[in-house]
Amino acid sequence: MFRDFKAAWPYASLVTRPRPAGMLRPCRPLERCFALHAGGRRRRCRLTAAWRVAASAAADQSPELPTPGSASGQSKPLLWVAGTLALLAAAGVCVHTSGYTPVLQEWAAQSVLGRSGFLAAFALIFLSEIGDKTFFIAALLAMKVGKWLTFTGSALALSIMTVISVGIGCAFKSVPDALKSSLPVGQYLGVALMVYFGVKTLRDAWSMPSKGEGAGGEELAAAQEELDEAEQGGRVSARSPWQSVVEVGTLIFLAEWGDRSMLATMALGAAHSPLGVASGAILGHVVATAIAVLGGAFASRYISEKTVAYIGGVLFLCFAVATALGLAGSGSHVGEQPRQEEPARSSEPSRSSMEEAGSSLPLPRARLHAEGRPARPAIATPAAASAAAAAFGGVLYPPAERSQIRDSWRHLMRWSRRWRTCEDSSCVLDNLEKVAVFGGGSFGTAMGCALARQKPDLTVTLLLRDPQICADINTFHVNTRYLKDYLLPSNVVATTSAAEACAGAQYAIHAVPVQHSRAFLLGIKEHLAGDVPIVSVSKGLEVGSGRMMSELIPGALGRKQPAAFLSGPSFAKEVMDLRPTGVVAASKDSKLAREMQQLFASPYMRVNTTTDVTGVEICGALKNVLALAAGIVEGLDLGQNAMAALVAQGCAEIRWLAEKMGAKPATVSGLSGLGDIMLTCYGSLSRNRSVGVRLGRGEALADILASSNQVAEGVATAGVVVTLARRFRVSLPVLTAAAQVLDGNLSPEEAVFDIMNLPQIEER
Ligand SMILES: NC(=O)C1=CN([C@@H]2O[C@H](COP(=O)(O)OP(=O)(O)OC[C@H]3O[C@@H](n4cnc5c(N)ncnc54)[C@H](O)[C@@H]3O)[C@@H](O)[C@H]2O)C=CC1
Numbered sequence: 082m083f084r085d086f087k088a089a090w091p092y093a094s095l096v097t098r099p100r101p102a103g104m105l106r107p108c109r110p111l112e113r114c115f116a117l118h119a120g121g122r123r124r125r126c127r128l129t130a131a132w133r134v135a136a137s138a139a140a141d142q143s144p145e146l147p148t149p150g151s152a153s154g155q156s157k158p159l160l161w162v163a164g165t166l167a168l169l170a171a172a173g174v175c176v177h178t179s180g181y182t183p184v185l186q187e188w189a190a191q192s193v194l195g196r197s198g199f200l201a202a203f204a205l206i207f208l209s210e211i212g213d214k215t216f217f218i219a220a221l222l223a224m225k226v227g228k229w230l231t232f233t234g235s236a237l238a239l240s241i242m243t244v245i246s247v248g249i250g251c252a253f254k255s256v257p258d259a260l261k262s263s264l265p266v267g268q269y270l271g272v273a274l275m276v277y278f279g280v281k282t283l284r285d286a287w288s289m290p291s292k293g294e295g296a297g298g299e300e301l302a303a304a305q306e307e308l309d310e311a312e313q314g315g316r317v318s319a320r321s322p323w324q325s326v327v328e329v330g331t332l333i334f335l336a337e338w339g340d341r342s343m344l345a346t347m348a349l350g351a352a353h354s355p356l357g358v359a360s361g362a363i364l365g366h367v368v369a370t371a372i373a374v375l376g377g378a379f380a381s382r383y384i385s386e387k388t389v390a391y392i393g394g395v396l397f398l399c400f401a402v403a404t405a406l407g408l409a410g411s412g413s414h415v416g417e418q419p420r421q422e423e424p425a426r427s428s429e430p431s432r433s434s435m436e437e438a439g440s441s442l443p444l445p446r447a448r449l450h451a452e453g454r455p456a457r458p459a460i461a462t463p464a465a466a467s468a469a470a471a472a473f474g475g476v477l478y479p480p481a482e483r484s485q486i487r488d489s490w491r492h493l494m495r496w497s498r499r500w501r502t503c504e505d506s507s508c509v510l511d512n513l514e515k516v517a518v519f520g521g522g523s524f525g526t527a528m529g530c531a532l533a534r535q536k537p538d539l540t541v542t543l544l545l546r547d548p549q550i551c552a553d554i555n556t557f558h559v560n561t562r563y564l565k566d567y568l569l570p571s572n573v574v575a576t577t578s579a580a581e582a583c584a585g586a587q588y589a590i591h592a593v594p595v596q597h598s599r600a601f602l603l604g605i606k607e608h609l610a611g612d613v614p615i616v617s618v619s620k621g622l623e624v625g626s627g628r629m630m631s632e633l634i635p636g637a638l639g640r641k642q643p644a645a646f647l648s649g650p651s652f653a654k655e656v657m658d659l660r661p662t663g664v665v666a667a668s669k670d671s672k673l674a675r676e677m678q679q680l681f682a683s684p685y686m687r688v689n690t691t692t693d694v695t696g697v698e699i700c701g702a703l704k705n706v707l708a709l710a711a712g713i714v715e716g717l718d719l720g721q722n723a724m725a726a727l728v729a730q731g732c733a734e735i736r737w738l739a740e741k742m743g744a745k746p747a748t749v750s751g752l753s754g755l756g757d758i759m760l761t762c763y764g765s766l767s768r769n770r771s772v773g774v775r776l777g778r779g780e781a782l783a784d785i786l787a788s789s790n791q792v793a794e795g796v797a798t799a800g801v802v803v804t805l806a807r808r809f810r811v812s813l814p815v816l817t818a819a820a821q822v823l824d825g826n827l828s829p830e831e832a833v834f835d836i837m838n839l840p841q842i843e844e845r
């Protein structure tokens with residue numbers, strides 16, 4: 082039936098004709114394909130020879146036939162393969178040493194082109210088509226029917242062929258669901274086919290004739306004869322353009338049927354996205370055909386079929402290995418139960434374990450750091466996705482949504498890389514030698530350590546009052562009073578001398594409680610140079626003056642010292658544990674805010690910048706008061722509904738006052754606002770919240786404060802807030818109630834009762 086079909090088509094006259102005695106039998110596409118794949122490379126179609134004739138004519142009109150393989154006619158396939166591999170290796174080394182490897186890896190793994198199989202399909206098809214029979218046919222036909230008609234017919238035929246091949250490849254994947262969830266059958270099949278064709282192509286290349294062997298003689302004569310016939314008969318040129326396109330297309334289609342590149346497309350279609358493979362393969366065909374049509378004759382003089390076959394074979398094997406490695410990489414996830422979470426870590430690891438590790442960091446965090454970026458999630462393959470769907474109770478995002486999710490993430494990562502590439506490479510850390518930290522309590526020590534870790538040859542000097550703690554830090558590298566479970570980096574030192582701490586310091590981190598800050602600053606002002614920026618991390622309002630740190634610092638120093646304010650959800654212990662933390666650096670001088678970003682930003686700490694100093698400071702101060710109120714609700718065991726209602730109301734009150742004072746809405750909803758409110762209202766490490774809890778449970782404030790060696794800034798700040806609220810004419814029910822409780826005028830229960838009985842209002 083197939084023969085009838087072929088006979089009905091006009092192309093038949095181009096390729097079939099009476100065969101002179103002794104000449105190779107005319108080649109029918111399907112037969113040729115089977116012959117080719119059965120190792121019958123020596124019985125290749127006369128069209129190859131015909132192409133050579135055509136190539137010769139196109140190249141130099143010389144009757145002497147060019148010998149494919151090299152200008153000199155010498156084919157050295159193994160040298161070509163070795164050269165190709167050496168070039169690839171050299172390119173790899175260049176890319177690796179240039180530092181672009183991760184970018185390329187990310188791109189290859191994450192880009193739609195890489196993931197979908199587009200690149201693999203393009204490379205494979207392009208290389209296997211250069212020098213393949215359809216390449217020769219296209220080159221020959223271009224001379225007979227014209228370049229454009231040949232190109233159009235070939236491109237159409239190869240596109241249809243590709244779609245069919247990908248369809249067949251996809252059909253391979255349609256295995257029973259039971260298998261699908263545990264084995265990526267399509268991909269294993271793809272690997273097997275790629276290995277098969279890699280080996281096969283190399284073997285074919287090996288057995289191909291070199292240097293004209295078998296390339297001339299009868300085949301060339303027959304080809305020349307065939308060309309003459311076609312020309313004399315004018316069969317092709319006499320037809321309409323449309324008919325010529327159909328003729329060319331049909332010839333190419335049948336010549337390509339069952340060919341190596343069709344099977345390669347099937348293999349890739351089974352392993353990757355059909356759309357990616359189809360578009361990559363079509364592009365590969367189109368580019369190869371264009372080269373055949375435009376410059377095939379020229380190329381043929383330099384690169385032999387044998388060489389191209391070697392390169393194609395190597396490439397098949399490379400893709401097989403790459404796909405197999407990908408399968409092995411994702412294999413541990415396939416069909417496995419999701420890995421158990423790491424057992425909960427003790428938030429305070431033992432001293433001895435830290436010392437054994439010779440590190441200032443608790444072990445689990447240090448290990449996380451050493452391991453770098455975590456492994457990819459399990460949903461990397463369709464099989465794993467099915468397993469994940471089962472784990473979700475059968476609910477999985479539809480493919481369109483999944484691809485949108487991946488695309489959005491890819492855009493984000495691309496933006497991130499671009500941003501990092503364009504970033505100013507100069508960093509304040511480069512020329513930094515010494516930083517002074519005022520106050521060696523929990524947070525001063527934690528931020529000192531965060532800085533010390535940024536640069537081993539930086540000296541971080543803590544200025545303390547207690548000589549004993551000072552000696553402990555210098556001798557044992559432990560702050561025995563505030564953070565006794567942590568070994569400090571060796572470049573953190575301590576002193577009780579302001580002169581010594583300030584001498585040569587390029588920045589000063591201020592971590593003294595707000596209520597003691599004025600006296601402290603008065604005491605050190607003569608030692609601190611007027612141009613050294615002070616970075617305040619203290620959160621509160623000064624009792625009496627109602628001042629924020631940004632007003633208190635210049636007031637106490639009597640000069641306009643450069644200043645920045647660092648705030649946000651950041652428990653000292655978690656900073657020491659290297660748990661991810663986000664803060665915001667505020668300064669009227671945006672350059673200084675940016676310097677703070679460079680100073681503190683690390684894989685564990687994100688630092689946003691803002692010029693909204695008022696917003697950052699007032700939010701940091703008020704959240705402490707709200708945390709006290711949240712602690713009271715917790716201590717009274719009023720439940721989670723009550724807690725959420727209280728925190729929401731508190732957020733609104735902070736926003737009302739902050740905005741009246743000139744804060745930006747973005748600050749209130751940012752890290753120093755909402756972020757820190759959440760942390761201190763819900764986080765068990767908050768000292769303000771702990772004071773509230775104990776108040777709610779009935780303890781007296783005096784007893785609570787006497788039993789703690791750490792500051793709860795909200796206690797003092799609460800009274801100031803009410804004064805501020807009156808000054809700015811805002812009503813703050815929850816924050817005022819907290820002040821009432823702290824002042825002993827109201828019991829926690831009474832405060833709750835009164836708040837619940839306030840008039841029902843419209844939300845604002
Ligand atoms: N601990 C934390 O997680 C965080 C604390 N902060 C803020 O940092 C500031 C400091 O807090 P912490 O270090 O936690 O307090 P802390 O109570 O742990 O230590 C306070 C430090 O200030 C020193 N100090 C107290 N009175 C002093 C005075 N008159 N003169 C000189 N030094 C004095 C103490 O000796 C101690 O070194 C506070 O405003 C707090 O709100 C901010 C973010 C997080």
Ligand SMILES: O=C(CO)COP(=O)(O)O
Nearest residue numbers: 649650651652767768769
């Ligand atoms: O400000 C803090 C975390 O951001 C620390 O809060 P406490 O002072 O309540 O512990």
